[in-house]
Amino acid sequence: MRLIEVTRFGGPEVLTLTEAAEPAPGPGEVLVEVAVADVLWVETMIRRGHGGAYFPVRPPYRPGVGVAGTVGAVGAGVDPGWAGRRVVTRTDERGGYLERAVVPAEGIVPVPDGVSLPDAAALLHDGATAFGLLDLVPVRGGDRVLVTAAAGGLGALLVQEVRARGGVVVAAARGPAKLDALRRFAPDVVVDYAEPDWTEQVRAATGGVHVVLDGAGGDYGRAAFDLLLDGGRFSAHGTPAGEFAVPDREATRARGITVTGIADLRFPPDQARRHLRAALDAAAAGRVTPLIGQTYPLHRASEAHRALEERAAIGKALLTV
Numbered sequence: 001m002r003l004i005e006v007t008r009f010g011g012p013e014v015l016t017l018t019e020a021a022e023p024a025p026g027p028g029e030v031l032v033e034v035a036v037a038d039v040l041w042v043e044t045m046i047r048r049g050h051g052g053a054y055f056p057v058r059p060p061y062r063p064g065v066g067v068a069g070t071v072g073a074v075g076a077g078v079d080p081g082w083a084g085r086r087v088v089t090r091t092d093e094r095g096g097y098l099e100r101a102v103v104p105a106e107g108i109v110p111v112p113d114g115v116s117l118p119d120a121a122a123l124l125h126d127g128a129t130a131f132g133l134l135d136l137v138p139v140r141g142g143d144r145v146l147v148t149a150a151a152g153g154l155g156a157l158l159v160q161e162v163r164a165r166g167g168v169v170v171a172a173a174r175g176p177a178k179l180d181a182l183r184r185f186a187p188d189v190v191v192d193y194a195e196p197d198w199t200e201q202v203r204a205a206t207g208g209v210h211v212v213l214d215g216a217g218g219d220y221g222r223a224a225f226d227l228l229l230d231g232g233r234f235s236a237h238g239t240p241a242g243e244f245a246v247p248d249r250e251a252t253r254a255r256g257i258t259v260t261g262i263a264d265l266r267f268p269p270d271q272a273r274r275h276l277r278a279a280l281d282a283a284a285a286g287r288v289t290p291l292i293g294q295t296y297p298l299h300r301a302s303e304a305h306r307a308l309e310e311r312a313a314i315g316k317a318l319l320t321v
Contacts, residue, residue, distance in 0.1 A: 003098035004301045007060045009049030012302035012309070015063065015097075023102045025075035030082055030108060032089060032101045033072040036121035036295075037064050037319040039304045041152070041240060047305065054262070062095020063301075068111065068121035069101075069321075078105045086111040088120040088276070090269075097301050099321050107269065109276055112284040119283055122153060122290035122316040127279025128272050129237075129265055130157040130288075134165070135275070136260050137211060137233045141166030144206045148193070148224055149215030149238050151178035153316035156291035157279070158213050159185050164287055170202055170209060172220070174311065181291060181314045199223050214238055214245055221245020228257055235260040240311065291315030 005018050025031045043063055046055045068088040074080055087108040091101050111120040139145055145162045149155045150171035159171050159182065171187035173179055174194045182190055189205045191198045193216075202209070208229040214221040218241025225234055225247045234257055236244045244262060252259050267275065282288045293314030296304045298321050307313040 001099045002298060003095060004063060004298065005060060006047055006063055009047065009059060011048070012044075012305040014047065015302045015305060017299045017301075020098075023100055025073055025078070025102050027076040028078060028105055029075040029102050030071050030078055030105045031073040032067060032069045032087060032103060032108070034067045034069040034096075034099055034101055034321045035117045036068045037096045037098075037298070037321060038066040038121045038124050039301075039308070039317045039319060040065065040125060041308050044305045044309050045239070061093070062097065064096025064098070064319075065092055066090045066121065066124040067096050067101050068117040068124065071108070072100070074105070082108070086117060086120075088117075088124050088280075090124065090272075097298060097319055099298070107273070109273055109280070112280055114284045115280055118292055118295070118318055118320075119290050120280065121318055122292050123157075123279045123283060124276065126153040126157055126290070126316065127283070127288075128267070128275040129154055130161055131278045131282075132265060132267050132272070132275040133158070133213065133235060133237065133260070134161060136264055137213065137235050137258075139165050139167040139211060142168065143210040144168045144170065144208070145211040145213065146170045146172060146202060146209045146224055146227060147213045147215070148172045148220050149240060150187070151182050151291070151314055152215055152238075152240075153291060154238075155213075155215045156182065156185060156315055157288055158215075159187050160288040161282070162213075163187070167211070168206070170206060172198065172202070172216075172224070178314055181293070193220050193223075199227060202227055216241045217245045218242030222247070228255075231256045233258045233260070237262050237265055292318060294318075295320050
């Protein structure tokens with residue numbers, strides 16, 4: 001079986017294609033013939049050795065935390081009816097950049113008719129996070145909502161679901177290509193935060209926002225916080241621009257602003273699967289569509305990581321197996 005392994009921390013080049021023995025499911029497990037593997041930006045940070053307390057990973061390890069595919073075999077105690085079904089599942093420390101994955105049967109989620117395996121893989125983490133986040137940071141009809149990193153996999157889903165819930169969406173991203181990709185989802189306002197006056201553009205269009213869903217972090221997230229109206233809600237869940245933009249506690253307290261951080265999005269497995277099912281159902285109903293910008297074959301996993309790190313990727317990056 002082919003798989004990707006990281007033997008040392010470093011740049012994308014440390015993602016190495018290697019071979020391993022064919023896996024077999026044990027009791028309570030299933031073997032998934034992988035079609036698509038999810039790729040997350042946070043995996044590039046972990047690969048560089050910057051996971052810290054949040055992701056205490058040490059080489060050698062298998063990168064990747066989720067796949068979509070077809071159940072090829074079941075272990076003892078598992079309903080044989082799962083064989084041949086399309087599923088999506090987390091793989092966590094077992095790795096996800098591989099041809100076949102053995103996972104606990106209790107963790108697999110069936111992919112609804114009408115949802116492709118690439119779309120299911122794209123929703124595995126970003127869909128669960130988007131729907132879980134909107135449970136924690138509710139959006140009411142008429143709320144003005146700023147989504148940063150809106151052209152990422154998570155951001156694009158948030159743009160669509162906030163609109164579906166009656167919010168007025170301001171989608172912020174960097175560069176013309178990403179803005180063009182976002183326009184297919186019809187946000188109310190689109191801004192390029194490469195422009196020095198982007199916050200003034202948002203303020204002129206909205207008069208201030210009720211909610212910030214910050215997937216960018218860094219200076220962009222801090223600037224977005226200043227656009228919040230008193231009593232607003234702020235989610236600091238992204239770091240591509242450098243670090244989580246966690247606002248000053250005194251400032252939030254004085255202005256009555258509620259803050260949600262990345263720790264709040266670490267859902268227990270059963271809750272994560274519930275949010276994933278909601279995302280899959282929304283996709284099956286045509287309510288949301290994952291923004292898949294690029295796919296790479298397994299042996300080019302380093303290119304997927306490089307595109308994410310260079311912020312050249314639009315939407316999701318996926319590996320096809």
